[in-house]
Amino acid sequence: MGCCCSSNKNKYDVFLSFRGEDTRDNFTSHLCKALSQKKIKIYVDDMLERGDEISTALLKAIKKSRVSIIIFSENYASSSWCLGELVQILKCKKKNNKHRVIIPVFYGVDPSRLRSQHTKFVFSSKGSKAKRRAWREALNHAANISGWGSQNIRPESKLVEAIVEDVMKKLNRS
Template structure:
């Protein structure tokens, strides 16, 4: 749980606000990702923010293929099909999920195929140097250990 989201606070609006206020996003796609309405709703919001505010989105494909995310095949197709059955009355949601998955699957990211993979991702190597700003010390980054 995010430190800025208080316990008892309604998660959906608070989480959507936190997404809007974020500068960058790391999305970890896993085998069960497309089975989660929450994950898909958050993805739609992230992609919307990326388009309107040009925020950076870094996808990590953990035990899934980017093409399965992009084309909603394999476990992504199965997960989405299950949700489609549950949300027959809300096709608008489904029509937002599919393009968001396609767009995210087209982004350059990291594919980690087994639990023994680990990757160090240097944000400076992704974003490149920003004009007019200099950073001292080690570059910031993320360490993924699965």
Template structure:
């Protein structure tokens, strides 16, 4: 039996503008208090390529927490992180836990309300761009797949 040696216990994917100074700072503190190494993007080394560092951190984590918030879908970075996280789930068996922070899980699953608005914009942008059209389709599937994973809904907790 081989033991997987990963650098991080948890990778946290989140939309910074929505949650960084509220929910994420408390979540990160609570995990650190329990000696759980949680990677958040402010752990990036200065001078490193951001995307490459994020991909490496995702791949080098035992699990990922995906914090869906009202404007998560407005970030192409977040959506691309989600694709990489779900790829690691499929290929490496990484545990993925969605957290629905002040958003109904069905809005994520079916791209309603703020998610629908974000995807309307992406679809307009992709009219003449086949690679973006494919990416938008992949993002929609990823949101649906992630929202179908059992997770936590903040409306059920303090």
């Protein structure tokens, strides 16, 4: 997939990348609600229209979002889909550095485990050797971006508040 990430005509404020079975019904749902309450336009994968080719729709959403929040959970890297999103998010950031913001959230995962692809952090074995190399590089790169950690901020409601405040600042909203 190519990435032509123009900064004009952003359709969404935030693109959320997460492993659904890990966080959809708990942390991610609370974060979505809090962002929505601040009138922040969010893209979540359940917004796909019937008939859309999922990969194309997600690629467009990534391109048309100003901020990408990546929620790294225990099983995030076991999903080739999540890893594909991550690679595209980083490509967009590289192509349009000034206008793209990436906010990693380490949800029950230490960033050092991402960098080393620790054995307990299951890594998807699907895909070609080149794809797996790109995924490993993307995980390593993302783990080196300053982000938020669920192990550092308790309770989760405080973590959600901190992330929303950070997004508001990055979108230049008060």
